Amino acid sequence: MIEWLQYLPEQKPKYMAIKKMIISLIDKGQLSSGDQLPPERQLAKLLSVNRSTVTRASDELVADGVIERRVGSGTFVSQQERPQAKRVNWHTYLISQRQSQSQNERRQLQQLIRRKPEKLIDVYSSDLPLALVPQFQFPALTWQDFITAQALETPRGYQPLITAINQLDQHNKRLFFTEEQLLMTAGVQQSLFLILQGLLTPGDAVAIESPSFFHDSTLFEATGVRVYEASVDADGISLTALEALIIKHRVKLVILNPDYQNPTGHVMSLQKRKAVVHLCQMHQIPIVEDDVFGWLGFDTTRPIPTLKQLDPDNVIYISSLSKIMGASSRIGWVAATPQVIEQLTRVQHEMDLVPSIMAQVMVTLAMGDPQFQTQLDQLKGTLQERAQATYKMLERVLPDWHVYLPAGGYYIWVTHPNHKLRLKTFIDHQLAVAPGSLFGLKTDALRINFARLNAIDLVALEQRLVAIIKATE
Structure with missing residues (x-):
């Protein structure tokens, strides 16, 4: 034996x-x-x-x-x-060495979307439908034009693009940067990777919100950092929870999404922003401000200052054009002090992560279109209409759920403390929707991309939700 x-x-x-x-x-x-x-x-x-x-x-x-x-x-x-x-x-x-619940659920949803069943309703995907992506007219370009454009590249990116983004940030967000404070990237994910790789060392701790799009992100595992989560309510991250994490785990970086937070759609209050900035200043911890929906606020008459505006030296600001021009645009940027930008630029070049000159040139041409700002304003108007229509439908169909109407972006967040809905039920009804577990929540919640719902799709979603509720009673 x-x-x-x-x-x-x-x-x-x-x-x-x-x-x-x-x-x-x-x-x-x-x-x-x-x-x-x-x-x-x-x-x-x-x-x-x-x-x-x-x-x-x-x-x-x-x-x-x-x-x-x-x-x-x-x-x-x-x-x-x-x-x-x-x-x-x-x-x-x-084989995956660690297949978490959220990773399994993402895979199931992606498989459903790839199958493209005839009656599929996709409010899970995190991009705009093609019909809402702004349309631009481009001049005829040759390969030599792109080669010539390389002469205008700096280590931080294509110079005309840096200038265009700077100008539009000033117009849409009242953000003012010098060109030495901006670095072009291939999007928010790459921006965050460069920050983690360039400023932290394996074993360092970062704090994120909960729920959060970054829950279970492979970026943290790839860079060897430890991740801790602090709860979020309607006016932003819990200061008590955040400070406890900072003290207990010696947090080196705080990552926040204060405007139209993904997935909740919440906007952090001015009072909370000032308090968060003060807390991180006390502990000498930099903040990464993810503002990917920054240009998609519905009411821009009285914007709340960004964290970057409240603390220019200690906040690293990241954003992207993917939520406006579609995921394939692959252009984002980092705004930070020149010293930080210099370090991130060095990491980007060492790892050969410089964004394509073709993408940079095409995005520059799009942003230079005289109709760019007009189309952006029209997009925000359409998103606001769809948000309100979706909100009214959900309030009617899900009376026992809490539905949050966002003031920007394109996600609506619905929660229920007791209701038990399995992802399999949604998949069986050919409805792709993001459950709260993808973002680190144990209670039932759903993130719905209302940008993908025209009037016909909204009716179909209502009928599908009614059928799902009946099936679970």
Whole structure:
């Protein structure tokens, strides 16, 4: 009889130790072809580990052909001869080492959208429908035109684009930067990656909001930083929760989305903004202000100052054109002190992450179109109409839910403290919608992209929601 525990190597993660142990026992002849292994529950008890750990090890050994499961009989050492050649086991590379609930749910939603069923309603995707993307007329361009444009590139980006973004930020957000304070990137995700990679070291801690678009983001894992979440209410992040994280975990960076927060749509109050800035100043911690929806506020007559305006030196401002021109525009920017921009520029060039000159030239031409601001204003008007129409429909169809009407962006957030709706129910009804679990919430919540709902789609969504509610009663 095998004394299983004594053969278990001191290795982490434990499932890898179990794999190594079983393979070693086979190689040494202590387990032979056709031998039955203990049931997973029993083996977990013998090894003092969770059953899920044994299950994961078994799954990979089955995939590798080392063991096999026989329905109704158990698990046995494979009777097939194991190859002696030292071949790469691609399974260990391709299988996710950590598949969280939110990652699984995202995959299910993406699979549904890729299938494109005839009756699909997609309010999950985070981009504009093609019908709302502004239309621009471009001059005929040759390949030589793009090569010539490279002469106007600086280390921080295409000079005409830097100037155009600076001018439109001044008009739409009352933000004033020198050109040395701006760096062009391939979007907000890349901007944040450069910040994490360029300013932090592996093991450093960052604080984000909860719920947040950045919950479970692979950016943090890729850069080796630890992530902690502080709750958000209608007027912004909880100061008590944030300060507790700062003190307990020695937070080095705070990432906030104060305007039309993704997913809630909330706008942080001026009082809360000043308090957050003061708190981070006290602890000498920089803030990253994600303002991806900054140009899509419905009421711009009395804008609340950005965090960057309240604290120009300590706030790193990031934004993007993807929410206006579509995800394929792939142009974003970072605004920070010249010293920070210099560091991020160095990282960007070292990692060959400079945005395409073609994308920069095309976006510059679009922003230089005389109708750009007019089309932007028209887009905001359409979004406001769709937000109000969607809000009224949801209030009518979901009377027990709390529906938040945003003042910008294109997400509506609905919550319920007790209602239990499974993502599978939505998928079965061919409705792609973002559940709160994607953003780190345990209570039921839904994020709905109202920008994708014209009048016909809105009626279809109402009918689909009614059917889902009836199916769950």
